[in-house]
Amino acid sequence: MPEKLIILGSGPAGLTAAIYASRASLNPLVIEGADPGGQLMTTTEVENFPGFENGIMGPELMAVMRKQAERFGTRFEIGNVAEVDFSGKVLTLKTNSKTFECESLIISTGASAKWLGLPSETRLRGKGVSACATCDGFFFKNKDIAVVGGGDSAMEEAIFLTRFANSVTIIARGDKLRASKTMQDRAHKNPKIKWLWNSVIDEVLGETVMTGLKIKNTVTGEMNEITMQGLFLAIGHEPNTKLFQGKIELDEKGYIKVKPFSTETGIPGVFAAGDVADHKYRQAISAAGTGCMAALDAERYLANKE
Numbered sequence: 001m002p003e004k005l006i007i008l009g010s011g012p013a014g015l016t017a018a019i020y021a022s023r024a025s026l027n028p029l030v031i032e033g034a035d036p037g038g039q040l041m042t043t044t045e046v047e048n049f050p051g052f053e054n055g056i057m058g059p060e061l062m063a064v065m066r067k068q069a070e071r072f073g074t075r076f077e078i079g080n081v082a083e084v085d086f087s088g089k090v091l092t093l094k095t096n097s098k099t100f101e102c103e104s105l106i107i108s109t110g111a112s113a114k115w116l117g118l119p120s121e122t123r124l125r126g127k128g129v130s131a132c133a134t135c136d137g138f139f140f141k142n143k144d145i146a147v148v149g150g151g152d153s154a155m156e157e158a159i160f161l162t163r164f165a166n167s168v169t170i171i172a173r174g175d176k177l178r179a180s181k182t183m184q185d186r187a188h189k190n191p192k193i194k195w196l197w198n199s200v201i202d203e204v205l206g207e208t209v210m211t212g213l214k215i216k217n218t219v220t221g222e223m224n225e226i227t228m229q230g231l232f233l234a235i236g237h238e239p240n241t242k243l244f245q246g247k248i249e250l251d252e253k254g255y256i257k258v259k260p261f262s263t264e265t266g267i268p269g270v271f272a273a274g275d276v277a278d279h280k281y282r283q284a285i286s287a288a289g290t291g292c293m294a295a296l297d298a299e300r301y302l303a304n305k306e
Contacts, residue, residue, distance in 0.1 A: 002090045002101035002103055003028075003103070004028070004102070004104065005029070005298055006093065007029070007030045008081060008107050009108035009276075010033075010038065010062075011038020011108060011110050011274060012040065012288040013273040014274070015030075015069050016273075016287075016289075016291030017273055018291075019065070019068055019295075020296065022072035022074045026299060029075045029076075029102075030077070031095070032076060032079070033240075037066075038062070048285070049285055080096070081095055086247055093105075103269060103305065104271070104298045106263075107248075107270065107271070108274045110274055110276055110287075111275040111276060111279070113233060114131075114236045114237065116233065118202075121201075124204050124209070127210060128206060133147075133161050134283065135283070140161065142165070143165055144227065144230075145231065145232065146168070146171055146213060147170050147231075148234060150172045150178045154234035155170075155184065156234075157234045158190075159187060159190055161232065162190055162193060168194070169228070171196045171215070172197050173199070173218060174218070198218045201213055201216075202214040202223065210231060239275065241255065244256065248266065249265065256272040256276055256277045257277075262297060263293045273291045274287035278290065
């Protein structure tokens with residue numbers, strides 16, 4: 001017998017969908033990927049998720065959400081789905097060891113921030129290094145911080161961070177930016193924003209917390225160290241949708257397309273929630289909201305099907 005509902009992913013979107021679906025007696029099965037809990041598992045303190053007056057650690061928040069889903073009967077399966085088939089009467093998912101069939105599917109595989117790939121950057125994530133200004137900007141009041149990137153999102157993040165920081169230095173690989181003229185003008189007019197052209201980060205400095213950056217000039221090769229208390233990466237996000245290429249409609253950036261005011265995809269019974277379909281907000285609370293929507297959409301789909 002096929003499952004009534006399978007949920008791919010166990011971040012805020014997937015777990016919220018599981019809570020709603022299990023309370024609706026859909027007996028959902030959550031298939032967890034390589035990174036159970038999503039991006040919040042690498043986040044330290046979360047202060048902007050409603051209901052936690054004094055904040056909560058990212059991994060603790062995900063553990064609480066998981067327990068809540070389990071309380072209502074959600075089942076969990078560890079595995080990476082390697083193949084999907086949406087062409088038959090039932091939806092088919094295959095891991096390396098098992099095959100699953102379901103009547104409806106919620107895809108909440110999320111998106112991953114692009115990183116520089118430096119060992120020091122990885123070691124200091126959540127200790128001065130971040131990829132989310134709206135999540136972590138508050139923690140950098142009156143500090144000197146840097147933003148890496150040259151697109152509109154980098155300009156937006158830099159401008160946002162000036163609300164808190166003493167100074168924000170934008171580090172650009174070349175001597176030009178990809179950002180629109182409007183965004184560049186806004187950034188240039190902001191007195192708190194400084195510029196470091198023709199530069200790349202060679203190393204993030206600090207043992208237990210970030211204390212600075214080692215910068216390499218891309219023209220001269222010269223190395224310099226600068227004192228910084230924070231680093232924000234704004235070089236883009238990549239939706240975790242490679243599995244669905246050719247199987248479901250994606251936009252030009254690889255995000256799953258959903259119908260307006262819905263989580264429905266172009267395939268009956270398949271829904272998308274969270275960052276896998278959202279390149280604009282990318283917040284835990286907005287992901288949770290669409291997880292709720294997806295569960296309600298799946299419930300209505302299954303009821304109408306019966």
